[in-house]
Amino acid sequence: MRKLALSDEILMKIDKPVRYIGHELNSVVKNPEDVDIRFAMCFPDVYEIGMSHLGIQILYDMFNRREDVYCERVYSPWPDLHQIMKEQHIPLFGLESQEPLTHFDFIGITIQYEMCYTNILQILDLAQIPLLAKERERDMPFVIGGGPCTYNPEPLADFFDLFYIGEGETSYDALLDLYKEWKKGDASREAFLHQAAKIPGIYVPSLYEVSYKEDGTLASMEPVYDDIPKKIEKQVVTELTASVYPDKPVVPFLKVTQDRVVLEVQRGCIRGCRFCQAGMIYRPLREKDVERLKRQADIMLKNTGYEEISLSSLSTSDYRELEDLINYLIEHHGKEHVNISLPSLRVDAFSLDVMGKVQDIKKSSLTFAPEAGSQRLRDVINKGLNEEIILHGCGLAFEGGWNKVKLYFMLGLPTEQVDDMKAIAELANRIAVRYYEIPKDQRNGKCQITVSTSFFVPKPFTPFQWSPMCTKEEFLNRAKIVNDTVKDQLNRKSIKYNWHQADVTVLEGIFARGDRRLSKAILKAYEEGCIFDAWGEYFDNEKWMQIFEDCGIDPDFYTIRPRETDELFPWDFIDAGVTKEFLIREWETARSEVVTPNCRERCSGCGARKYKRGVCYEN
Template sequence: MRKLTLNDEILLQIEKPARYIGNEVNSVMKDPSKVDVRFAMCFPDVYEIGMSHLGIQIIYDMLNRRDDIWCERVYSPWTDLDKLMRKKKIPLFALESQSPITDFDFLGITIQYEMCYTNILQILDLSGIPLLAKERDEDSPIVIGGGPCTYNPEPLADFFDIFYIGEGETVYFDLIDLYKEYKQKRLGRKAFLHEAAKIPGIYVPSMYRVSYKEDGTIASFEPIYEDIPARIEKQVVMELTDTYYPEAPVVPFIKATQDRVVLEIQRGCIRGCRFCQAGMIYRPLREKDLPILKNFARNMLKNTGHEEISLSSLSSSDYSNLEGIVNFLIDEFKGQGINVSLPSLRIDAFSLDVMSKVQDVRKSSLTFAPEAGSQRLRDVINKGLTEEVILNGAGQAFEGGWNRVKLYFMLGLPTETEEDMKDIARLADKVARRYYEIPKEQRNGKCQITVSTSFFIPKPFTPFQWAPMNTKEDFLGKAKVVNQEVKEQLNKKSIKYNWHEADVSVLEGVLARGDRKIGKVILRAYKKGSLYDAWGENFDNELWMSSFAEAGIDPDFYAMRNRDKSEILPWDFIDCGVTKKFLWNEWERAQKGQITPNCRMGCSGCGAKSYGGGVCYED
């Protein structure tokens, strides 16, 4: 086994060398001579962000439970080490063994957001793995991608051997066992990939061909061989309580973005917000039983030494036993200095009561996400939130001692008008006004309302996947409307307004709905120096625009164009459980401003209820 360690000279030249040295508490060490398969699990961003990702911790724990597999971790080197590695020709290595990534059988990359695509090429490049899958030989690791961005894998199709569609606990062992068989018999890379393509949830891009019409839309997408499926079915863990979960997660050496124990209480969401990809692709809703959650909480806090535990879910308020788990955590760890974090709560009296038990209200701020300023537009996006609920929730929070509120909105939503934009500022003012209605002696200092707007990005497998985006200029113009309206409000001194970068949002929209032709743009951008595009200080829009121009591709074709019902979308070959018919019906209902009830109020027939032989929720 080759072992590459960064010497002291190099470590002294870089920021946060602890990102690269390994040996963290609960990291897994094995003898490479005694395992059959070596798997490098990668998060293509800096260590602190990658170490905060629950999915990698789950797969790391799952794979390492088998004696014949050693799963290690690798993250994107920050720009300082990136330069030194290229200068000194140091190949990228895994944290646990310090072995070069080229020594591994698999390189698994989780793809959480579109703006990390050039980082994926950095990982391959620094590893010495050919960037294009077609150029890899028998000695190259099998490069496999997973995560939410694989629900449209086509922009990255040229760079990956395999995409894993669905939840990692399902068929990974089937894939690895097949690899072991083909490795032992020396049947070759291409033969393995062909056979792997027959495993449910496994998409091998090289086994499929795509053709285009003259207008640039897709004419056909089909498998090259008759014995592999035309559609890839998302893999789902239906019995969430009994599946893999790490009771001794790896503890980072340096402070991570989410420096705490993460307790996953459920997957999926019942709400059906029409802009939300996660709410669609992670259906159906599945809950974990309370007894197993109690056991996980005890063991993870004991095994890590963390002083905070966070309940993970798309909508924690919808967990049927939220009160039970919160009361347990409060009672079990009383006096031990353990903080409880409750993200993704909705605005209601119960949620506020729960938060008041676990938060210091004088130090914390509340986060509400109305998403749209007007009730009309909230109905369009099926937010299921009325102004009355928002103001009542804010009022109860203020009466409970909070004085800081963050409000999140989107600009550029379908059917949006100027009045909708102005209503963002007006709603913020109403929230501030609600604070000053409390008797002065009950107030906790001055009221602070922070309004943040992101720009709407249509994502695959949402009812808005057919919608056009706004241009950069339109987005900035809308932010200006909101900013001006904030200045005209009675309580303007209590309101602070922030907005997202428009050019980053437009590029994210192009990458989200792109096809295979986008791959050559990503490659050009990377070779021009694009890296860490999710980090504002590193993003260079002109570099990307010149890459589009050189590739002869118009980004507006992917971002600004209306799609019709008959168009073949780049991701149509994936079955995510929610049907295209349902999504189209929701798109039509959105344009009429019609609300669709959440799953517990009545089944809307999305297709996920019977997916995988399970049910959406407990009646």
């Protein structure tokens, strides 16, 4: 019988010990001695968050289909266990085998969110692996990063041996095959990295030299070898329908954030919102065949026992076979009381017929994201919505029986004025008015509108990457304006307003647009106890600001400083599919308050068509 890495005594002391014991339904068990490569797939956050990540589920399934690879899962130990492991020198382990990570060949870390950066060091530290890549010896695991934050990996460059840029289904087999050959010989660790850097999508930061100008901006970034690329091209799955997808996703022992079957209906987005990094880096849109989705849904529901299925994408209502898919799910699984979750809906594409059918299964709140309160600002960000469409869509929802609506907005967007801030509260009020226009006997109780505002961070590979950020004080002042305006509305009792932490947003912005010089601050922060910075109870902004000062780093350089379009950015060595010329054009169009049509209406020449053999979308 498998021996647990943690004793019964330790498991009894910590919160939710089932996070650490493995053996969940559908988890993969292999004999480590029967494989050539052991891969630890890590998510640098608590189990409940990491188990909800679709990308890890896909790669876990893909790797374990290879007979020569054993992929296991690792999540950040919660602070209670972290302290015990440090005190008792217990090495971090894979869930499936319960063996230390030093027994593995690769440690793959999914970097989903900038505020998890210190947790990356937590994983390496608890695994008893040197934090700095340059200090690792030949027989130690290679540390590789993937996920959206690798579209600017530079703040983490000192800690990773490699980064994988793009979608993992394409180049990993080549990397693993290369490793098998290298492992048979006696070539150095550096020799393997040199060869790995020739594989499409693989970036080895130690093989690139960076220099800076006197003003602190980037002067150059050049490879140290002539036979590795100056520019790393992101990897894209061109045929999504045929790509690997788990039939038996791992089912956790406890409730997690996404506690349901997740069915990816498409990848990419046609909309071109200028603030949205995902909408740019995951271009072009690729839809899955609806018949394949129906089969996947049947198999996954059968193999997991879940009673809810989520149709996942950046904009689910843009999936052209959505109604067919929903009708099928209701017809075949409605009698099993399977709930259908529809995230990422757009008000303008929402069908009353679809809503009514989904509602018959289970009622829940609807979530819409107008992003800006005023039409002027929605045009600036290219949201492609007007107020008439928003009110009409919400009206359809209310007539369909919903009375709870969640609305997401951003504060601090480029060109934002006071009237734009007030317009958030005023729009929420008009939506409430639309609800109360319905005859009283047709309403489903009191209207409940929850308005949430996040604070804007200009992300790499978006048209807004040249925009300055607000300061913490400016963010909070804007939230106060919205809050005060909500209180002035006629339907204020129907409106609840929440806003994000401003200081967390500022730190996120520093990392999002940072360079290699930030590595020393991240290292020092971890050494001084910073972990789980994404969790409010553990985030210490004063400590971070002091660390930046101690390291000689000016946070304002990365956040509020204006940028010119000819500045070389730390991420410019990546070919993300969208061209810089397109992004500059959209940056200029935004300031002219002009809307760019979505990709199904007109091709805007972003550059992503090269992945679609010349044609991005068919009308």
